[in-house]
Amino acid sequence: MLYRFLRINLSFSPLSHKPFSTSSILLAKKKMPPKKAAAPEKKALLGRPSNNLKIGIVGVPNVGKSSFFNVLSDTDLGKAANFPYATINPEEARIPVPDVRFDWLCETYKPASRVPAHLTCIDIAGLTAGASTGAGLGNAFLSHVRAVDGIFQVVRAFDDAEVIHVEGDVDPCRDMEIIQTELRLKDIEWVEKTIDNMKKTTRSLGSNSLADKAKKEELAIIEKVYKVLTVDQKDVRKAEWNNKEIDVVNTLQLLTAKPVTYLVNLSERDFIRKKNKWLPKIKAWIDANNPGDILIPFSVALEQRLAPLSPEEKAEEEKAIGATSSLAKITHAGYNSLDLIRYFTCGPDEVRAWTIRRGTKAPQAAGVIHTDFENKFVCGEIMAYEDLKEHGSEAAVKAAGKLRQQGKPYEMVDGDIAYWKSGA
Numbered sequence: 001m002l003y004r005f006l007r008i009n010l011s012f013s014p015l016s017h018k019p020f021s022t023s024s025i026l027l028a029k030k031k032m033p034p035k036k037a038a039a040p041e042k043k044a045l046l047g048r049p050s051n052n053l054k055i056g057i058v059g060v061p062n063v064g065k066s067s068f069f070n071v072l073s074d075t076d077l078g079k080a081a082n083f084p085y086a087t088i089n090p091e092e093a094r095i096p097v098p099d100v101r102f103d104w105l106c107e108t109y110k111p112a113s114r115v116p117a118h119l120t121c122i123d124i125a126g127l128t129a130g131a132s133t134g135a136g137l138g139n140a141f142l143s144h145v146r147a148v149d150g151i152f153q154v155v156r157a158f159d160d161a162e163v164i165h166v167e168g169d170v171d172p173c174r175d176m177e178i179i180q181t182e183l184r185l186k187d188i189e190w191v192e193k194t195i196d197n198m199k200k201t202t203r204s205l206g207s208n209s210l211a212d213k214a215k216k217e218e219l220a221i222i223e224k225v226y227k228v229l230t231v232d233q234k235d236v237r238k239a240e241w242n243n244k245e246i247d248v249v250n251t252l253q254l255l256t257a258k259p260v261t262y263l264v265n266l267s268e269r270d271f272i273r274k275k276n277k278w279l280p281k282i283k284a285w286i287d288a289n290n291p292g293d294i295l296i297p298f299s300v301a302l303e304q305r306l307a308p309l310s311p312e313e314k315a316e317e318e319k320a321i322g323a324t325s326s327l328a329k330i331t332h333a334g335y336n337s338l339d340l341i342r343y344f345t346c347g348p349d350e351v352r353a354w355t356i357r358r359g360t361k362a363p364q365a366a367g368v369i370h371t372d373f374e375n376k377f378v379c380g381e382i383m384a385y386e387d388l389k390e391h392g393s394e395a396a397v398k399a400a401g402k403l404r405q406q407g408k409p410y411e412m413v414d415g416d417i418a419y420w421k422s423g424a
Contacts, residue, residue: 044246054120056148061126063156064300069123071303094118117353132185157278158267183255259337271299298326341414362410376423385415
């Protein structure tokens with residue numbers, strides 16, 4: 001009977017009770033939905049594949065780098081002095097990243113401990129013309145630049161006869177040209193050595209094995225980097241690279257591959273009146289040489305005056321002068337330039353923001369807390385900050401179906417609130 005049942009179902013259509021014809025089968029095939037197009041390849045990021053990224057303060061001597069570092073970090077670690085090379089060894093500080101979402105979560109959970117996201121900032125000594133060949137302790141200072149992942153380039157646009165300038169007079173466009181030239185020359189030197197070393201090892205390579213072909217492809221990519229720096233005269237970060245090329249570029253740790261945020265240090269007077277003779281020229285220089293880079297005017301003098309004030313006194317003073325501190329804006333710009341985002345863990349014991357790089361998958365995000373969370377990852381219970389704020393509680397988010405269990409392929413989104421589950 002079972003056999004007969006199968007024969008009946010294979011021989012007849014349950015709708016028409018007529019045998020299937022070849023044409024009806026072909027018609028059925030034609031009506032099948034088209035295959036989905038392959039998802040576009042996700043763009044790889046320049047820089048170290050790490051969540052522990054740092055930004056360095058760079059510029060020529062006596063432009064306000066160490067003074068800026070001190071007000072940004074609320075410390076006196078940076079040695080500010082009226083002579084070149086006051087800073088020799090780099091100083092490091094962790095700068096809290098202001099975030100209204102974090103503030104709201106703390107108000108909601110009222111935790112015993114509150115830990116905001118941080119941006120690690122390094123105060124690096126001034127670079128001068130000839131630094132790439134060792135002038136002014138240049139080799140040591142450039143090695144400090146190589147160790148960071150992004151750059152705050154401080155540019156002096158204020159006149160002060162009491163603060164000497166290493167080049168004799170104030171000219172921010174010339175100073176930016178000096179920094180760019182020295183970083184690029186050091187990259188050219190580095191790439192030339194890499195190409196020479198690779199050519200010695202690739203001369204004897206055959207063309208049949210995959211390993212030999214990969215080595216030759218890598219050499220071709222590095223030669224393209226050399227062309228960008230010398231023939232095109234562009235910083236590496238301003239060239240177009242595919243993902244395979246980016247993987248090779250990242251191994252070189254090039255100075256001009258690092259994102260740059262230009263911070264123009266104005267006098268307090270110019271900053272308050274939002275006017276300075278150099279600003280249009282600086283903007284034109286950036287547009288011509290490094291289009292797309294961020295320009296933020298600020299005033300170290302004003303920041304130093306506001307720093308000792310209480311929040312209430314600071315708000316009153318800012319209202320009175322019609323200008324506000326730029327430190328929060330600068331911190332966010334540096335954080336974003338490194339493609340950093342944050343997720344939160346929340347509870348009565350602690351509300352904490354965890355810094356990760358954009359594109360980080362769930363296990364690696366959990367691993368920022370503890371390596372066991374990554375190695376023994378099971379899943380994450382994830383809800384969006386916006387959903388929690390809308391519904392008011394975790395229970396309400398869950399009832400609304402907005403609390404999701406995410407596995408290893410999940411890519412973290414800025415503002416996610418996570419609870420990780422890991423194996424024993």
